[in-house]
Amino acid sequence: MIQVYNTMSRSKEVFKPLKEGEVSIYCCGVTPYNAPHIGNARPFVTWDVIRRFFKKLGYKVRYIQNFTDIDDKIINAANAEGVTWQEISQRYINVYFKSMDALNIRRADIYPKVSETIPDIISMIQTLIDKGFAYKLESGDVFYSVEADKSYGKLSKRNLEEMQAGARVEVNDKKRNPMDFALWKAAKPNEPAWDSPFGAGRPGWHIECSTMSLKYLGEKFDFHGGGADLIFPHHENEVAQSQAAIGDEHSFAQYWIHNGFITIDNSKMSKSAGNFFTVEDILKKYPGEVVRFFLLQTHYRSPLDFSEERIQEAQVAYNRLKNSYDNLNDLAKKIECGTFIHSGDKTSMVMVSNACGLAELAERLMAAFDDAMSDDFNTALAISYMFELSRDVNSYYSDYISGKIQPRGADAFVIMRVREIFMMMAEVIGIFENIVEANASSDLVDKLMEIIISIRQDSRSAKNWAVADKIRDDLKAAGIILEDTPQGVKWKQA
RNA sequence: GGCGACAUAGCCAAGUGGUAAGGCGGAGGUCUGCAAAAUCUCUAUCCCCAGUCCGAUUCUGGGUGUCGCCUCCA
Numbered sequence: 001m002i003q004v005y006n007t008m009s010r011s012k013e014v015f016k017p018l019k020e021g022e023v024s025i026y027c028c029g030v031t032p033y034n035a036p037h038i039g040n041a042r043p044f045v046t047w048d049v050i051r052r053f054f055k056k057l058g059y060k061v062r063y064i065q066n067f068t069d070i071d072d073k074i075i076n077a078a079n080a081e082g083v084t085w086q087e088i089s090q091r092y093i094n095v096y097f098k099s100m101d102a103l104n105i106r107r108a109d110i111y112p113k114v115s116e117t118i119p120d121i122i123s124m125i126q127t128l129i130d131k132g133f134a135y136k137l138e139s140g141d142v143f144y145s146v147e148a149d150k151s152y153g154k155l156s157k158r159n160l161e162e163m164q165a166g167a168r169v170e171v172n173d174k175k176r177n178p179m180d181f182a183l184w185k186a187a188k189p190n191e192p193a194w195d196s197p198f199g200a201g202r203p204g205w206h207i208e209c210s211t212m213s214l215k216y217l218g219e220k221f222d223f224h225g226g227g228a229d230l231i232f233p234h235h236e237n238e239v240a241q242s243q244a245a246i247g248d249e250h251s252f253a254q255y256w257i258h259n260g261f262i263t264i265d266n267s268k269m270s271k272s273a274g275n276f277f278t279v280e281d282i283l284k285k286y287p288g289e290v291v292r293f294f295l296l297q298t299h300y301r302s303p304l305d306f307s308e309e310r311i312q313e314a315q316v317a318y319n320r321l322k323n324s325y326d327n328l329n330d331l332a333k334k335i336e337c338g339t340f341i342h343s344g345d346k347t348s349m350v351m352v353s354n355a356c357g358l359a360e361l362a363e364r365l366m367a368a369f370d371d372a373m374s375d376d377f378n379t380a381l382a383i384s385y386m387f388e389l390s391r392d393v394n395s396y397y398s399d400y401i402s403g404k405i406q407p408r409g410a411d412a413f414v415i416m417r418v419r420e421i422f423m424m425m426a427e428v429i430g431i432f433e434n435i436v437e438a439n440a441s442s443d444l445v446d447k448l449m450e451i452i453i454s455i456r457q458d459s460r461s462a463k464n465w466a467v468a469d470k471i472r473d474d475l476k477a478a479g480i481i482l483e484d485t486p487q488g489v490k491w492k493q494a
Numbered sequence: 495g496g497c498g499a500c501a502u503a504g505c506c507a508a509g510u511g512g513u514a515a516g517g518c519g520g521a522g523g524u525c526u527g528c529a530a531a532a533u534c535u536c537u538a539u540c541c542c543c544a545g546u547c548c549g550a551u552u553c554u555g556g557g558u559g560u561c562g563c564c565u566c567c568a
Contacts, residue, residue: 010498027568028568029568030568031566031567036568037568039567039568040567040568041568042568043568044568046568072566073566156497156498156563156564157497157498158496158497158498158563158564159496159497161496162495162496162497162564163496163497163564205566225568226568227567227568228499228562228563228568229562229563229566229567229568230567230568231563232497232563232564233563233564233565234567258568259568260499260500260562261561261562261568262568263561263562266560266561267561267562268561268562268567269568270566270567270568271566271567272565272566272567273567297506297507297516297517298506298507298508299507299508301499302500302507302508303499303500303561303562304506305506309505309506309518310505310506310518312518313505313506313517313518313519314506314517314518316517316518316519317516317517317518320517320532323531323532327532372508378508378509380507380508380515380516380517381508381509381515381516383508383516383517384507384508384515384516384517385515385516386516387515387516387517388515388516391533394531394532394533395532395533395534397532398525398531398532398533399533401532402525402532460527463527465527465528468527468528469527469528469529472529472530476530481530481531482529482530483529483530483531483532484526484527484528484529484530484531485525485526485530485531485532486525486526490531
């Protein structure tokens with residue numbers, strides 16, 4: 001049973017897919033007018049994990065994420081640079097993909113763009129006009145009428161009177177109600193525009209997501225989400241216009257999932273406030289997987305304060321898990337080499353029982369991991385189980401390396417299973433996927449390292465510590481870490 | 495002004511009506527030529543007040559504090 005916190009009901013609900021064994025998701029993407037910051041990345045990492053988890057459970061997942069590639073900010077950026085809006089949007093879509101790929105975010109099934117969905121948008125606006133939910137002004141602008149919609153405000157839990165008390169609304173005395181929002185913006189001189197029955201212009205901000213989600217997922221789909229700041233007005237307006245157009249208050253998204261903000265010094269990171277770090281910049285100092293891991297150590301709905309210190313902590317914690325990953329791989333490799341085949345004696349009988357304990361623990365933690373993920377995608381709890389498994393894996397490895405354990409053939413089977421479980425957890429969290437590439441070393445490097453280590457070993461044998469330590473220190477400066485273990489010298493990249 | 499969220503150890507962060515996961519940091523031990531890595535042990539009574547209950551950190555009310563939305567925003 002999977003429970004999810006639904007913003008619509010403000011409570012956890014049991015998830016029932018519309019179609020057995022299938023999940024449909026629409027996540028609001030970005031407006032590509034500049035580089036995404038770490039706060040922008042949070043919903044995408046969140047949804048990526050949710051998708052991975054559903055996939056692990058055997059669901060067929062359909063995931064749509066849009067690009068709002070025509071918008072005021074894009075036009076402004078284009079004008080400022082003297083280039084076309086297409087050039088701006090394409091440039092930042094590229095940056096978006098580069099950043100998100102580095103965070104191990106799997107690609108969506110479809111990335112619809114507003115500019116490629118104009119006819120559908122026009123058709124939806126026409127429907128809203130026909131049904132009396134929208135009206136056109138002489139200027140050519142088309143607005144959605146919030147007063148025509150009795151249920152307006154149900155997602156953000158506000159009513160029109162309360163919001164008007166705030167009085168921070170754009171002044172436009174032509175609108176019937178100050179809260180009415182634009183579906184179609186009449187073209188201004190030198191702006192990109194499309195022809196429509198309402199005149200030349202372009203879509204307003206919210207209509208595009210309604211149109212694209214309905215187009216690619218149908219009138220009902222399971223999940224819709226994004227950052228909490230989208231609840232109002234963006235998602236509120238989406239539900240309003242979508243259900244009005246369809247004429248069914250149960251249509252559109254069934255579960256609304258919103259992630260909390262990333263903050264800096266406890267205040268919201270935002271482009272307009274200028275207090276942000278782009279993913280690009282963070283990636284210059286930290287591996288994408290560490291950044292991702294940092295985000296997932298906190299539950300998606302909780303606020304998360306970003307700082308250099310926090311990321312460094314995440315790096316250290318990540319390395320611990322990474323070590324277990326390496327240890328398991330090392331053990332698995334040795335199993336293949338047949339090192340584990342021993343005949344039984346008193347000592348190894350005890351060891352076999354130790355390994356069985358490890359296997360039992362792993363199975364238990366795998367179940368706990370799934371339970372944590374099933375409870376509103378609690379990655380923080382799920383990751384804690386990885387650490388518990390990690391501790392016992394390292395403990396076993398340590399005993400093996402020091403010779404305390406003389407494993408028998410049966411242990412090989414156990415280790416394979418433990419490794420499999422650890423990898424399944426890692427796959428849901430989305431870590432240890434870029435490792436192979438990052439640490440791939442050529443035969444040449446391996447040979448060189450062998451020679452260097454051999455020279456250092458000679459120095460050590462001769463108790464020439466000065467030379468031995470210099471080699472180790474110099475390698476460390478070059479980003480290579482040497483570890484002297486009872487089983488020989490191990491090296492790895494920092 | 496309206497609406498909402500949160501308040502857990504030095505720091506970060508889960509969670510439960512029956513005396514609190516995990517991570518970072520710190521202290522001590524094992525291993526090591528030294529280191530690194532690893533491992534073991536230790537490191538909280540959950541903002542304040544009142545109430546419900548056999549029992550509350552977990553429920554209710556009040557207070558204080560922090561943050562967010564109401565304007566573009568993930």
